[in-house]
Every structure is written in C-alpha cells, then in structure tokens.
Amino acid sequence: MTAPTSSDAADKLNRLAINKAGGRMVADYWEDVFLARERGQKVVWYNGSALNPIFQAAGMAWCHGEAFSARLAAQHLEGPAQLAGSEYGYVGELCSYARTHLGCAVLSQERSAGAGNGPGMVGLPEQQELASRLPTPDVFVNAYAGCSTGQQWDDISFRVFGKDVPIFNVSMPYLWSNRPGEGYMAGEEWEQSSRYVSDQLHELVPFLESITGQPFDWAAYRQNMAYIKQASELRQKAMKLCRHTPAPATFWDWIGNVAHINFLPANQQLVDFFAGVLAEVEQRVADGVAAVRDERYRVYFDGFMNWNHLGLLSRKFAAHDVAVVAGRYTHHAFWQEPQLLDPEAADPFLGQAQNNLLCPMNHATRTTTDLVLRDCDFYDVDGIVFHSTRTCRAFTNPQRLMAKAAQEKRGLATMFFEGDIADASFYKDEVLESRLAAVLEGIDVRRARG
Amino acid sequence: MSVDPDTAREALAALCAVADDPDAYVVRWKERTGGRAIGVFPMNFPSEIAAAGGALPVVIQENREPDSLGRNLLAEFYCGYTRNLADQAAKGTLDIYDAFFQADHCTQLLGAVDVVRAEVPDAPVFFGQLPTSMSDSWAGERALATMRSFVEEMGRFAGTPVTAAALADAIAVHNENRRLLREVYAARRAGNAALSSPEMQVLVKSSMVMDTREHTALLREVVAGLAARPRDDRVRLYLSGHLSHAPRPELLAAIEECGAIVVDDDLFTGGRHISTDVPEDGDPVAALADWYLRRDAVAPCPTLVKHETDWEERLVEAVDASGAEGVVVLMVRFCEPHMLYYPELRKRLNERDIPHLLIETEHEGLPVETVQTRVEALLERIRRNAPLEAIR
Numbered sequence: 086m087t088a089p090t091s092s093d094a095a096d097k098l099n100r101l102a103i104n105k106a107g108g109r110m111v112a113d114y115w116e117d118v119f120l121a122r123e124r125g126q127k128v129v130w131y132n133g134s135a136l137n138p139i140f141q142a143a144g145m146a147w148c149h150g151e152a153f154s155a156r157l158a159a160q161h162l163e164g165p166a167q168l169a170g171s172e173y174g175y176v177g178e179l180c181s182y183a184r185t186h187l188g189c190a191v192l193s194q195e196r197s198a199g200a201g202n203g204p205g206m207v208g209l210p211e212q213q214e215l216a217s218r219l220p221t222p223d224v225f226v227n228a229y230a231g232c233s234t235g236q237q238w239d240d241i242s243f244r245v246f247g248k249d250v251p252i253f254n255v256s257m258p259y260l261w262s263n264r265p266g267e268g269y270m271a272g273e274e275w276e277q278s279s280r281y282v283s284d285q286l287h288e289l290v291p292f293l294e295s296i297t298g299q300p301f302d303w304a305a306y307r308q309n310m311a312y313i314k315q316a317s318e319l320r321q322k323a324m325k326l327c328r329h330t331p332a333p334a335t336f337w338d339w340i341g342n343v344a345h346i347n348f349l350p351a352n353q354q355l356v357d358f359f360a361g362v363l364a365e366v367e368q369r370v371a372d373g374v375a376a377v378r379d380e381r382y383r384v385y386f387d388g389f390m391n392w393n394h395l396g397l398l399s400r401k402f403a404a405h406d407v408a409v410v411a412g413r414y415t416h417h418a419f420w421q422e423p424q425l426l427d428p429e430a431a432d433p434f435l436g437q438a439q440n441n442l443l444c445p446m447n448h449a450t451r452t453t454t455d456l457v458l459r460d461c462d463f464y465d466v467d468g469i470v471f472h473s474t475r476t477c478r479a480f481t482n483p484q485r486l487m488a489k490a491a492q493e494k495r496g497l498a499t500m501f502f503e504g505d506i507a508d509a510s511f512y513k514d515e516v517l518e519s520r521l522a523a524v525l526e527g528i529d530v531r532r533a534r535g
Numbered sequence: 536m537s538v539d540p541d542t543a544r545e546a547l548a549a550l551c552a553v554a555d556d557p558d559a560y561v562v563r564w565k566e567r568t569g570g571r572a573i574g575v576f577p578m579n580f581p582s583e584i585a586a587a588g589g590a591l592p593v594v595i596q597e598n599r600e601p602d603s604l605g606r607n608l609l610a611e612f613y614c615g616y617t618r619n620l621a622d623q624a625a626k627g628t629l630d631i632y633d634a635f636f637q638a639d640h641c642t643q644l645l646g647a648v649d650v651v652r653a654e655v656p657d658a659p660v661f662f663g664q665l666p667t668s669m670s671d672s673w674a675g676e677r678a679l680a681t682m683r684s685f686v687e688e689m690g691r692f693a694g695t696p697v698t699a700a701a702l703a704d705a706i707a708v709h710n711e712n713r714r715l716l717r718e719v720y721a722a723r724r725a726g727n728a729a730l731s732s733p734e735m736q737v738l739v740k741s742s743m744v745m746d747t748r749e750h751t752a753l754l755r756e757v758v759a760g761l762a763a764r765p766r767d768d769r770v771r772l773y774l775s776g777h778l779s780h781a782p783r784p785e786l787l788a789a790i791e792e793c794g795a796i797v798v799d800d801d802l803f804t805g806g807r808h809i810s811t812d813v814p815e816d817g818d819p820v821a822a823l824a825d826w827y828l829r830r831d832a833v834a835p836c837p838t839l840v841k842h843e844t845d846w847e848e849r850l851v852e853a854v855d856a857s858g859a860e861g862v863v864v865l866m867v868r869f870c871e872p873h874m875l876y877y878p879e880l881r882k883r884l885n886e887r888d889i890p891h892l893l894i895e896t897e898h899e900g901l902p903v904e905t906v907q908t909r910v911e912a913l914l915e916r917i918r919r920n921a922p923l924e925a926i927r
Contacts, residue, residue: 174878
C-alpha cells in the first residue's frame with residue numbers, strides 16, 4: 086500500500102469557507118489587545134475559564150494566556166517566548182502553554198523596560214516582536230478548572246512581575262463525584278460547586294471595579310451573555326449536523342472557530358459569524374457535500390489541540406479518508422451547555438459559573454468516559470484517536486482508562502499518538518503515520534468480517 | 536532519660552524495616568489488631584481524622600518495584616510517584632487498604648487516584664478539595680467545610696460518628712510525634728551529626744506509616760540512645776523540594792558520601808511533613824482547618840497559592856539558620872508546581888550567592904556516578920568560594 090501524499094491530502098480536505106473570514110476577526114481582536122494601552126484601557130491577563138464577558142462588561146481589554154500561546158504556536162512563532170522562558174529557568178517538561186506565556190511575560194517586561202535586545206538568532210527578532218507585543222497586565226484573574234497547574238501558573242506570573250500587579254483567584258472545584266447520583270450536571274456536588282463559583286464571581290466584580298475605577302455594567306454583562314448564548318446554540322447545532330454521513334465539517338473546522346467562541350467579544354458580529362457557520366454546514370448537508378472527499382472512516386479526537394501541527398494533522402487524516410467528526414476539546418468546552426445561561430436570571434453568574442465548571446478536564450474519569458462514549462454513539466465513529474499531550478497532564482489523565490472502556494464497552498478501535506499543545510519537539514510524524522495506517526487496517530479487517 | 540545503645544539500635548532497625556517495607560507493616564498491623572487501614576494520598580490529608588475513626592492512616596509510599604502493569608494506565612510523562620501509584624493499583628498491592636482519602640488538588644495525582652478508583656473498585660476513594668488559593672477571604676470557611684466532610688465521611692466508613700474527643704486525642708498524639716521529630720531536626724541543625732540523611736528519612740517515613748503511638752515509643756528509644764556526635768568539617772548542605780514522596784535513600788547517601796553533611800531540609804518526607812502542629816484547644820475540626828492554612832505559611836508549598844509568603848524567603852532563612860553552605864534542590868521529574876517555582880528559588884539563591892544544584896529524580900534508575908560528579912563539583916565550588924551561580 087502506498088502512503089497518501091500531502092498533495093492528495095490537500096485535495097481531500099474541504100474546510101468550511103467561513104472560517105477563513107473568521108480568521109480576520111481573530112487577528113483584529115489581537116491587534117485591538119496590542120493597542121489597548123493606547124486607548125487607555127486596563128489590561129487583564131487571565132487563564133482557564135472564559136471570564137471574558139465579565140471583563141468586557143467591566144470595560145477592560147482581556148488576554149487569555151493559553152490562547153496567546155496557542156496563537157504563537159499555530160503561527161510557528163512560539164520559539165522566542167519559549168527560549169526566554171527556558172533562559173529564565175523553566176524546565177522543558179513544564180506545560181508548554183505556561184512556558185510560552187511566562188516567556189511572553191519576560192519578553193514583554195523587557196520590552197516595556199526597553200531592554201529587549203533579542204536572542205540574536207536569524208529570524209527570531211521578528212518572531213519575538215509578536216511574542217513581546219502583549220501589553221503588560223494591570224491585573225491577573227485566574228479561574229482554572231481541572232488543572233492545578235493553571236492556578237500555579239498565574240501565581241508565578243504574579244511573581245515574575247514582582248508581585249506588583251493585583252491578582253484575583255476564582256477557585257474551581259474538581260467534580261469528583263463521591264456519592265451515588267453525582268455526575269455530569271447532577272447531584273449535591275454540582276449544586277454546591279455552582280454556587281461556590283458564582284459567589285466568587287460576585288466577589289470579582291468589586292475587585293475589577295477597584296481596578297477600572299468604574300462601576301461594573303450589569304446590563305452590558307447580561308447583553309454579552311445573551312449574545313454568547315445565541316452563538317453557542319448556533320455552534321452546537323452546526324456541530325451536531327456532523328452526525329450526517331459524509332460529515333459536512335470536521336473537528337478541524339471546529340478548532341478553526343474555537344477562538345471565536347472562547348474569547349472574542351460578545352456582540353452581534355459573533356452571533357452572525359456562527360449563524361454563517363450553521364448556514365454553510367446546513368447547505369453542505371442539503372447538497373451532500375463532504376468535508377473529507379471519499380470519507381471511509383469516522384473517528385473521535387481526544388486530547389488537547391496540537392497547535393504547531395494543525396494543518397499537517399488535518400491533511401494527514403483526510404489523506405487517509407478519515408473524517409475526524411468530533412472531539413472532547415471542541416465539544417465539551419466553550420459554553421457547551423448554553424441552556425444553563427439565563428441572562429435575565431436573578432443571578433446571571435450562575436450559568437456562567439456552571440459552564441466554566443464543565444471544562445472537559447474537570448471531571449473524574451468515569452464521567453469523562455461516559456460523555457465521550459455518548460459522543461461516539463451519537464457520531465457513529467469507528468474509533469478514537471488519542472493525542473497523548475506531553476505537557477498537558479490534565480487532558481491526558483483519563484485517556485488510558487477511556488481507551489480501555491471504549492474497547493471493552495463499544496468495541497471501538499483506539500490509537501495513541503504523542504505530541505503537545507505548543508511544543509513542536511514532542512511530535513513524531515512517523516509514529517502517527519504508522520499507527521494510523523495500522524488502526525485503519527484493523528477497522529477494514531473488522532468490517533470485512535462483518 | 537537515656538537507654539541502652541543496643542535498644543536504640545534495635546528501635547532504629549525496627550523503624551528502618553517499616554520504612555523499607557510499609558506494606559508488610561500494614562498487613563501485620565491489620566492481622567494484629569483486626570483494624571482497617573486507610574490509604575492517604577499526600578500531602579495534606581490530616582491523618583488525625585482517620586486515626587480518630589479507629590483506623591490506621593498510611594501515607595502511601597512509592598515502592599521500589601519497576602513499573603510494569605501501571606504503564607498501561609497512566610502516561611509516561613507523569614511524576615514517578617503517580618506512575619508508581621498506578622502500578623501499585625494495577626498489581627493489587629493497594630488492596631491492603633480499606634478506603635482512600637485525598638485532599639490535594641494535583642492534576643497528576645488525581646489521574647493516578649482515578650486509576651486507583653478503577654483498579655481497587657471495592658474500596659471507597661473520597662476526594663475533598665482543600666482550598667489551594669490561600670489568600671482568599673473565603674479560604675478559611677472552605678477549609679473548615681472540607682475538613683468537616685472528611686470527618687463525616689470517616690464516620691460513615693467507621694459506622695459511627697467520629698467524636699470531638701477522639702479527634703482531640705488523635706491530634707495530641709500526632710503533635711507529640713511531630714514535636715519529637717522536630718527535636719531531632721533541631722539537634723541536627725545545631726551540630727549533632729549522629730544520624731545520617733537516610734536515617735533521618737527513615738524517622739519521618741516510618742511516622743507516615745505506623746500507628747503513631749507505637750512510632751513515638753520507638754522514636755523515644757532512638758533519641759534517648761543516641762550519643763551526640765559533633766559535626767565535622769564536611770560541607771553543610773540543605774536539601775530542598777521533592778514533594779509528595781521520598782527521594783531514594785541511596786541518593787541521600789550518595790550526596791553525603793561526596794564529603795557533605797545534610798544539616799536540614801524542606802523535603803515532604805522531612806521537614807515539610809512535620810513542620811506544623813494542630814492547635815489543641817477549641818473545636819478540633821476547626822483546629823485541623825487552621826493547621827492546614829498555617830502549614831503553608833510555616834513551610835510554603837508551590838502546590839498552593841499564597842501571595843503573602845514566599846518559599847524562596849523561607850528557604851534562605853532556613854539556610855542561614857542551619858549554617859548550610861549550599862543547597863541541593865531535589866526535583867521530582869515532571870512535578871509541575873516545582874518546575875514552575877524553581878526559577879524563583881534559583882533567582883533568590885543567586886541573589887544571596889548561595890551555591891546550589893538542581894537534581895531531577897525518577898522512579899526508576901539513579902545515576903549515582905553522575906549525581907556524585909555534580910555534587911562534588913558543587914562542593915568544590917563551595918570550598919573554593921568560587922563565583923556563585925546555579926549549576927545545572
């Protein structure tokens with residue numbers, strides 16, 4: 086058997102056209118962040134949960150650390166930030182999001198102090214330019230569900246900036262589900278945790294007011310949440326249409342608009358964008374247009390995104406006639422339970438808190454397994470591809486047990502490949518290539534046997 | 536009170552035996568008492584609660600076996616302790632425990648504990664998340680609520696509520712044990728070189744495993760039988776780090792064999808574990824919550840977020856107080872809190888011109904020659920009083 090070539094692959098992948106236009110929205114957002122100081126806006130650095138509707142209502146510019154690290158990696162511009170982090174002392178096995186972002190902190194400090202001479206390597210000064218364009222923060226807000234490293238990361242950012250920048254922590258309980266009846270959105274643990282986080286968000290409001298010097302705009306917040314609710318409902322509806330065979334869009338398309346739903350400003354433009362996404366997907370279903378030409382296999386993707394190799398991975402799977410139809414990262418995060426959002430509720434923070442708590446890394450393994458197998462049934466997949474994400478232990482935690490359950494309970498094919506979120510060095514292309522070929526052959530054999 | 540040196544040696548040998556094979560002790564204790572054992576995951580679940588419920592609390596130790604079956608349950612880029620926990624669960628060695636408690640929010644540990652939950656399905660695994668952001672105004676209330684949940688759960692497990700009197704008694708017993716261990720530490724800082732670094736580890740490690748009254752009795756015999764031995768001219772070192780489990784005794788021995796003597800440490804299986812007593816007056820559950828909050832102030836931990844206290848400041852204070860001439864940072868490979876905090880330690884040590892060396896450890900394999908070469912280089916720098924900078 087001859088391995089598919091990259092030119093075959095490029096022909097086989099049919100990305101959603103609207104995502105290309107959506108890329109402009111993301112670029113504009115970041116330019117806006119870079120110029121926040123010039124506009125006199127306060128800048129908040131935050132990690133973890135999507136608190137951006139709150140920052141928006143407070144009149145601040147917001148920078149999601151992970152998102153910036155992901156953007157650098159996707160553009161292959163992460164090198165200078167990671168080098169700066171390494172020189173500062175961070176070990177290479179540390180979360181590459183954190184390493185990259187902390188490297189940006191070092192670079193942006195150097196820039197603001199006028200001391201950035203650059204690492205002196207060809208090509209790097211221009212790359213460093215982007216990494217160091219991040220405006221230094223006026224405040225840190227941390228609200229990290231699932232991963233303990235997330236909270237520690239912001240504490241270290243706070244220390245890198247000499248403990249001079251105020252910081253606020255929202256503590257997110259891990260949903261372990263000790264008791265029978267507790268689980269996904271169920272039981273006393275869920276109720277208590279929801280209220281606990283909502284209460285903390287209420288404490289955040291006067292803290293932000295003390296930073297901005299302005300009263301929090303509750304009406305704006307309710308409006309923001311109304312936009313987000315609409316956008317999320319549209320996105321969810323579009324994603325579910327990938328149940329069709331052939332799939333009208335893939336996991337890679339949903340990766341392509343993660344930024345929009347995760348941190349772009351809540352406004353009519355956001356709603357219109359996702360209305361456009363849904364319209365394009367619906368049209369494809371009506372016309373029988375496939376996202377992967379000659380779709381022969383359908384798989385589920387479990388793992389954090391490998392931002393360094395987004396294009397390569399999407400082409401590789403398509404080249405093997407594989408439609409990656411859904412994934413834990415794209416489908417179990419980013420306001421995935423919009424029905425919980427009630428902008429007119431007495432406590433409008435409750436739905437926000439609940440969606441924040443439902444981060445896909447914030448459940449015990451048995452809950453996560455149930456959710457993933459539910460998706461596998463819904464999207465009728467042949468198997469699960471696990472991205473064993475080297476520096477993201479939180480996402481990797483349940484994978485081995487989930488693979489076991491998928492094989493035993495559903496008879497699904499499973500495979501692992503190694504890579505990382507933002508450190509290209511952990512990805513081994515040949516390993517993925519050979520394992521993917523093997524798992525697809527296994528699926529063929531199983532089909533032949535009936 | 537002094538005891539016969541042979542008695543002291545025998546007591547130390549008994550503690551060594553427990554430290555070497557904790558599982559054997561647990562099995563014997565259960566046979567002897569008919570009681571039940573609680574597996575405690577590090578670092579902050581208060582053993583007092585399990586003891587007050589009539590069970591034997593055991594801080595589960597990394598064992599010495601190469602990992603095999605567990606490698607199919609947890610990825611290879613987890614710390615050696617969590618990978619080994621998964622391996623112990625897969626091999627059935629954790630079946631000696633009747634229940635498990637966890638209080639710490641550590642991503643890797645949660646992954647391993649979920650493996651335990653899957654592989655030891657008959658034993659309840661209770662997780663209560665103590666607050667990790669210690670500066671928040673609601674942290675105290677949250678810590679108290681979590682401690683109450685532990686006490687209630689222990690009562691459910693025991694089949695009878697855990698009383699305040701039983702808790703108070705357990706607190707007093709554990710405080711006595713910690714105080715005695717701290718006395719040994721204080722003597723070492725003051726110049727007594729009677730115990731080697733591996734032996735110091737034995738004292739603490741066995742305290743994490745044994746019935747506390749039994750441990751205290753043996754510890755008293757060890758302490759009473761030891762003749763003070765003046766410190767010689769070996770280079771004085773401070774060991775820092777190694778969260779959640781003990782570094783291999785061979786590593787500690789290898790460091791001292793290079794011509795150094797360890798005079799103090801903030802290792803988890805060391806100074807960190809015994810740093811703080813629980814208040815003995817008032818409501819015992821509130822006292823445990825208070826202990827948890829104060830423990831991080833006494834021995835700042837990178838797994839917790841507290842903006843007012845700094846590990847690096849506490850470290851240089853401890854170095855000054857112990858007369859240490861250098862620091863060896865023992866970092867468990869893949870330990871994210873430590874990886875995140877290490878540059879802050881390095882920066883402060885460099886500012887103070889305190890020579891230091893970073894050594895990463897793994898579950899399997901100890902490159903003794905490499906470690907000794909690096910330690911010898913550190914000692915040489917100290918002796919020469921060379922320009923001081925981090926050696927990595």
